[in-house]
Amino acid sequence: MSSDAMLSRRAVLAAAVVLATAGCADATHSGSRAELVWATGGIGPADRDTALDVVAQWARLHPDGPKVRVEPLPPSSNDLRRILELELNAGLKNLDILTLDVVWIPQFAQRGWLVDLRDLRPEIERVSLPGPVQAAVWNGTLWAAPQVTDAGILYYRSDLVGQPPTTWEDLIDIGRRVGERSGLAPFVAAGKQYEGLVVQYLEYFWGLGGEVFGHDGQSVLFQHDPAVRALTFMRTAFLEGVYAPGFNTMDEEEARKTFQAGGAVFMRSWPYAYQQMNGGDPDSQVVGKLGIAPLPAFTGHRSITALGGHNLAVSASSGNIPAATEFVRFVATSRDVQLGLAQRHSLAPTLKVAYHDLVADPMVALLATVLPSAKPRPVTPEWAAISAEMQQQVYGAYTGNQDLEAAVEALRNFLNATVTGG
Numbered sequence: 001m002s003s004d005a006m007l008s009r010r011a012v013l014a015a016a017v018v019l020a021t022a023g024c025a026d027a028t029h030s031g032s033r034a035e036l037v038w039a040t041g042g043i044g045p046a047d048r049d050t051a052l053d054v055v056a057q058w059a060r061l062h063p064d065g066p067k068v069r070v071e072p073l074p075p076s077s078n079d080l081r082r083i084l085e086l087e088l089n090a091g092l093k094n095l096d097i098l099t100l101d102v103v104w105i106p107q108f109a110q111r112g113w114l115v116d117l118r119d120l121r122p123e124i125e126r127v128s129l130p131g132p133v134q135a136a137v138w139n140g141t142l143w144a145a146p147q148v149t150d151a152g153i154l155y156y157r158s159d160l161v162g163q164p165p166t167t168w169e170d171l172i173d174i175g176r177r178v179g180e181r182s183g184l185a186p187f188v189a190a191g192k193q194y195e196g197l198v199v200q201y202l203e204y205f206w207g208l209g210g211e212v213f214g215h216d217g218q219s220v221l222f223q224h225d226p227a228v229r230a231l232t233f234m235r236t237a238f239l240e241g242v243y244a245p246g247f248n249t250m251d252e253e254e255a256r257k258t259f260q261a262g263g264a265v266f267m268r269s270w271p272y273a274y275q276q277m278n279g280g281d282p283d284s285q286v287v288g289k290l291g292i293a294p295l296p297a298f299t300g301h302r303s304i305t306a307l308g309g310h311n312l313a314v315s316a317s318s319g320n321i322p323a324a325t326e327f328v329r330f331v332a333t334s335r336d337v338q339l340g341l342a343q344r345h346s347l348a349p350t351l352k353v354a355y356h357d358l359v360a361d362p363m364v365a366l367l368a369t370v371l372p373s374a375k376p377r378p379v380t381p382e383w384a385a386i387s388a389e390m391q392q393q394v395y396g397a398y399t400g401n402q403d404l405e406a407a408v409e410a411l412r413n414f415l416n417a418t419v420t421g422g
């Protein structure tokens with residue numbers, strides 16, 4: 001089923017349950033259940049397989065239950081958030097454990113949809129990487145347990161490129177030269193109008209020295225020059241065919257499929273794509289031809305990658321909060337689970353010790369160098385609204401439908417209105 005069809009089916013279902021239960025407070029659920037439901041989505045089928053693997057590990061250690069059932073949600077970040085908003089807003093008690101993109105924690109916490117995990121905090125802080133813990137804290141409270149972290153990385157065709165480029169300028173040069181010779185597009189990434197586009201724009205903008213907000217998180221900086229230069233870079237890359245054809249309709253999965261079909265010399269994506277392209281997906285044509293490296297920098301600047309990742313939260317409407325809390329603790333703190341995420345799914349563990357245990361793994365070694373300086377998107381309950389505006393302006397500007405200066409101006413006005421509550 002397409003994610004749109006899935007979204008509308010679930011929306012109808014959620015609305016139907018709200019109507020059916022209106023006036024009878026707890027008709028959908030009575031007390032605790034023997035089964036916990038874990039709602040998860042993320043990027044694609046890889047997320048479901050990862051969740052099933054984790055659940056199997058839990059079941060082996062907890063033969064007397066509770067069982068955990070995986071409820072797969074749409075893969076795209078935007079659709080996934082909308083579904084969860086609908087279900088949690090309706091107070092549905094059918095979900096216990098929620099996989100949340102790091103950027104949604106403040107909004108979900110502020111809406112009262114999550115359980116305060118203060119009892120887990122000392123242990124989580126002791127064993128997890130500081131960045132992902134920070135991303136699970138809002139207003140001084142821990143609202144989720146880190147599950148996987150994420151950072152943008154560069155994939156390259158190691159059979160065609162000797163050394164990966166360290167600047168964006170070189171990436172374009174090499175991509176064009178090698179691409180022309182071998183009939184490949186220089187570069188592919190996710191250019192659809194959604195959260196993944198915002199991540200990419202911010203990597204360019206931050207990489208040129210920009211900051212969206214000041215340190216207080218209240219004053220808007222969003223400096224004109226890096227904002228316009230980042231858009232110009234994208235617009236030129238789009239118009240001049242640096243980005244692969246179809247870039248403007250691609251999310252991560254579509255970009256990965258283009259790259260693994262031999263469609264591009266370079267790709268910007270997340271670590272999950274490695275396992276998929278190196279044998280996980282039987283359609284991959286690039287097994288054994290994959291190089292990974294930090295993202296390039298703009299000449300004279302340093303490389304900046306965005307911090308991504310997913311945390312596990314307990315739904316405030318869960319009928320079995322203690323068991324759900326134990327499950328999220330297990331995922332965040334179990335060495336076997338966290339090592340398995342890296343070894344079997346090429347995901348970035350949040351457990352510190354995994355980076356010692358797996359130093360010989362090339363992906364883990366790369367992550368160990370890029371994660372410490374990976375940059376979080378602004379931490380605010382308004383992120384969904386800010387991101388939606390950024391998606392629209394950035395998309396309009398790089399595709400040539402919106403004037404660059406006007407896009408930057410509109411974004412700055414929107415950011416100002418957000419902080420003044422306008």
Ligand code: GLC
Nearest residue numbers: 077101102150195196308309
């Ligand atoms: C990845 C990241 C997440 C980000 C998303 C954008 O799933 O982990 O943080 O928001 O990609 O598409």
